[in-house]
Amino acid sequence: MRAAQWVLNNLIEVIWQQVRNRLPSVVRLSYAHQMPEEPSPRVARIQRPTIYDVAAAAGVAPSTVSRAFSRPGRVNAETAERIRQVAAEMGYHTNPLARALPTGKTSLLAIIVADVTNPFFFELLRGADDTASKAGYTLLVADVQESVDAERQALDRVLPMVEGIVLATSRMSDSSIRVAAKQRPTVVLNRSMSDIASVATDNSKGMRRAVEHLGSLGHTGITYIAGPDASWANGIRWQAMREACHELGLRARRIGPFSPTQAGGLSAAGELAAHPSTAVVAYNDLLAIGLMRGLQSLGVRIPEDVSVVGFDNIFGADFCTPQLTTVAAPLRRLGSVAVQTLLDDLRGQQRIPRSSPHGPLKTALLPARLVTRASTGPANPLNDWPNGGRPAFTDDEDAR
Numbered sequence: 001m002r003a004a005q006w007v008l009n010n011l012i013e014v015i016w017q018q019v020r021n022r023l024p025s026v027v028r029l030s031y032a033h034q035m036p037e038e039p040s041p042r043v044a045r046i047q048r049p050t051i052y053d054v055a056a057a058a059g060v061a062p063s064t065v066s067r068a069f070s071r072p073g074r075v076n077a078e079t080a081e082r083i084r085q086v087a088a089e090m091g092y093h094t095n096p097l098a099r100a101l102p103t104g105k106t107s108l109l110a111i112i113v114a115d116v117t118n119p120f121f122f123e124l125l126r127g128a129d130d131t132a133s134k135a136g137y138t139l140l141v142a143d144v145q146e147s148v149d150a151e152r153q154a155l156d157r158v159l160p161m162v163e164g165i166v167l168a169t170s171r172m173s174d175s176s177i178r179v180a181a182k183q184r185p186t187v188v189l190n191r192s193m194s195d196i197a198s199v200a201t202d203n204s205k206g207m208r209r210a211v212e213h214l215g216s217l218g219h220t221g222i223t224y225i226a227g228p229d230a231s232w233a234n235g236i237r238w239q240a241m242r243e244a245c246h247e248l249g250l251r252a253r254r255i256g257p258f259s260p261t262q263a264g265g266l267s268a269a270g271e272l273a274a275h276p277s278t279a280v281v282a283y284n285d286l287l288a289i290g291l292m293r294g295l296q297s298l299g300v301r302i303p304e305d306v307s308v309v310g311f312d313n314i315f316g317a318d319f320c321t322p323q324l325t326t327v328a329a330p331l332r333r334l335g336s337v338a339v340q341t342l343l344d345d346l347r348g349q350q351r352i353p354r355s356s357p358h359g360p361l362k363t364a365l366l367p368a369r370l371v372t373r374a375s376t377g378p379a380n381p382l383n384d385w386p387n388g389g390r391p392a393f394t395d396d397e398d399a400r
Contacts, residue, residue, distance in 0.1 A: 048091070048092070048093075049087075049090040049091060049092040050092075051065050051066060051092070053090060053092070054083065054086055054087050054090060057086045057090060058082055058083045058086040058087075060079065060083065064079065064083070065083055068080040068083040068084065069083075069087075069094045070094075105163065106161055106162060106163055107136055107137050107138060107163070108137065108139075108140060108161055108162045108163060109132050109137050109139050109140065109162055109163060109165070109166070109339065109342060110139070110140040110141075110142060110158040110162040110164075110165050111125070111128055111139060111140070111141055111142070111165075111166040111167075111338075111339075112142045112144060112151060112154050112155065112158075112166070112170070113141065113143055113144070113169065114145075114146050114151075114168065114169045115143065115144075115145055115146055115260075116141065116143035117143075118261075118286060118314075119285075119286070119314035119315040119316055120169075120284065120285070120286075120312050120314050120331065121168065122314070122315050122331075123315070123331035123332040124189075124331045124332065124334050124335040125139075125141060125335060126332055126335065127331070127332035127333060127334065127335030127336035127339075128166065128335030128336065128338060128339045129335075130336065131335070131336045131339040131340050131343070132339050132343075135339075135343050137163075139339070140158060140162065142154040142158060144171075146171065146228065146259070148171045148172055151167075151170065152172065152176065155180050159183050159184055162184065163184065163185070164184055164186065164187070164345065164346055165184050165185070165186045165187070165342075166186075166187050166188075166189055166338045166342055167180075167186065167188045167189065167191075168189040168190065168335075168338070169189065169190045169191070169231065169233070170191060171228065171230040171231065174193060177193065177196060181196050185342060185345040185346055186342075187199060187338050187339075187342045187345070189334060189335075189338045190232070190233050190334070191232040191233070192232065192236075192363040193363075194361060195361065197341050197342070197361060197364075198361065198363040198364065199334060199337050199338045199363070199364045200233075200334075200363055200365055200366070201233075201329040201334065201366055201367075201368045202365045202366065202368050203236045203237050203240055203368065204236065204240040205367070205368060206240075206311070206327035206329075206368030206369070206370070207237050207240035207241050207244060207281070208240065208244045209327065209368070209370040210241075210281050210309045210325075211241060211244035211250065211281075212244070212248065213309070213370055213372065213376065214250075214279045214281075214307060214309065214376065215248050217307065217376060217377060217378050217379055218378050218379035219250070219278050219279040219379040220250055220251060220278075221250060221251035221252070221253070221277060221278065221279070221391065222241065222245060222250060222252055222253075222277065222279045222280065222281060223252075223253050223254070223255060223272065223277040223279070223281075224237070224238050224241050224253070224254040224256075224280070224281055224282075225254075225255060225256055225258060225265070225268050225272070225280055225281070225282040225283060225287055225291060226238060226254050226255065226257045227256070227257060227258065227259075227264075227283030227284060228257055228259070228260060229257050231260070231283070233283075234257070234283055237281075237283065237311065238254055241281060253275075255268065255271050255272060255275065256268065256271075256283075258283075260283055260284050260286060261286050261287070261290065262286050262287075262289055262290030262293065263290060264286075264287050264290060265286065265287045265288060265289060265291035265293065265294060266290045266293060266294040267294075268287065268290070268291050268294065269290075269291050269293075269294025269295045269297070269298060269300075270294065270298075272291070272295070272306075273295070273298055273300070276385045276391040277391050278305075278306055278307065278379045278380065278381055279306065279308075279309075279376075279379065280306060280307070280309070281309045281310075281311070282308065282309070282310050283311060284310060284311045284312050284314075285311060285312050285313065285314045285316075285317045285324060285326055287310070288308050288310030288311075288324055288375075289310070289316070289317070289320050289324060291308060292308055292320065292322075292324070292375065293320075298385075298386055299385075300386060302375055303374070303375055303376050303377030303378075304377065304380060304383065305380065305383050306391075307375065307376040307377055307379070308324065308325070308375045309324075309325050309326060309327070309376060310324050310325070310326040310327070311327045311329070312326065312327070312328070312329045312331065313326045313327070313328030313329065313331075313371050314326075314331075317373075318373060322375045323373035323374045323375065324373055324375045325371065325375045325376040326370075326371050326373070327368050327369070327370055327371075328368060328369050328370070328371045329366070330367070330368075333366055337364060341364065
């Protein structure tokens with residue numbers, strides 16, 4: 001038994017020596033310290049190769065290695081290639097934040113979004129990232145989940161490391177945005193400010209098209225399903241709907257606010273059922289889709305009993321039943337123009353004009369268009385809803 005144990009111990013030691021000799025020196029030292037019968041629970045951290053390690057291996061000065069990565073044109077091509085090969089073999093990577101300390105140039109941009117799970121941002125982020133990448137920048141995305149506090153915290157974290165910020169559908173006040181803009185070049189998206197570069201969809205014309213469409217179908221009154229009160233677009237869309245209805249001789253009212261989600265739409269369905277309407281325009285597509293689901297669960301037919309229009313034409317707007325009529329925003333282009341505006345600012349080439357030499361900045365408005373699908377149809381004001389209600393309301397009634 002003792003002989004067997006002796007053979008086993010020696011076999012383990014031989015195997016261990018063979019394995020240890022094939023490990024990198026740093027790792028080998030850490031393993032060697034773990035050989036006692038009661039090994040330490042700590043594992044030594046593997047050190048990353050430094051610029052000095054690369055310089056020693058390539059036979060050049062550390063400053064030459066630095067120039068090979070930051071200013072390759074100032075290093076002999078053959079030398080630069082040898083340095084890159086050595087660096088690759090050693091697993092060396094430059095630290096963009098360390099390189100940025102003297103210049104403030106990190107090649108990083110940040111975009112802060114209200115809710116990254118909202119399909120509104122899918123194409124928008126793709127457009128923003130494509131434009132940033134082509135310009136040699138990396139885009140950081142911060143999701144703040146419709147929280148003003150989370151948005152402020154995200155700003156505090158990313159401001160020190162990025163060259164510029166895009167605030168997409170920000171819920172912060174104008175004064176808070178101005179504080180951020182004093183620290184880094186800033187662009188606001190889907191919002192308009194007089195002193196901050198702004199990019200938005202033409203909400204007013206888009207809403208006008210929606211109201212005209214519903215009016216042409218015989219609807220004499222329209223209910224607006226409101227989104228968050230803190231949303232700039234929400235206020236603009238409601239104002240535009242009231243003005244369009246007034247010009248066309250239609251009635252307008254609003255219910256809400258509701259969360260700009262499908263869950264918010266489900267909540268809105270119950271309130272709308274208590275105040276029926278032949279036509280509604282929702283703050284966004286998710287709200288509209290949730291509203292349709294909620295109304296259908298109550299036995300309300302779409303569009304026979306009520307026509308529904310959304311906003312943004314998100315991915316999935318044509319997957320629901322019925323397919324959603326919506327005011328389409330050029331989402332990918334919105335993201336692209338916002339980042340390009342930020343890049344122009346960083347280069348001192350701000351292209352957004354002012355209303356006068358010293359006047360406010362004009363908002364870059366991108367066109368919206370109405371996409372007509374199956375969720376809108378002729379008005380049937382005499383149809384009774386399942387709860388016995390019938391569409392009726394007074395001018396500019398605010399049913400909140």
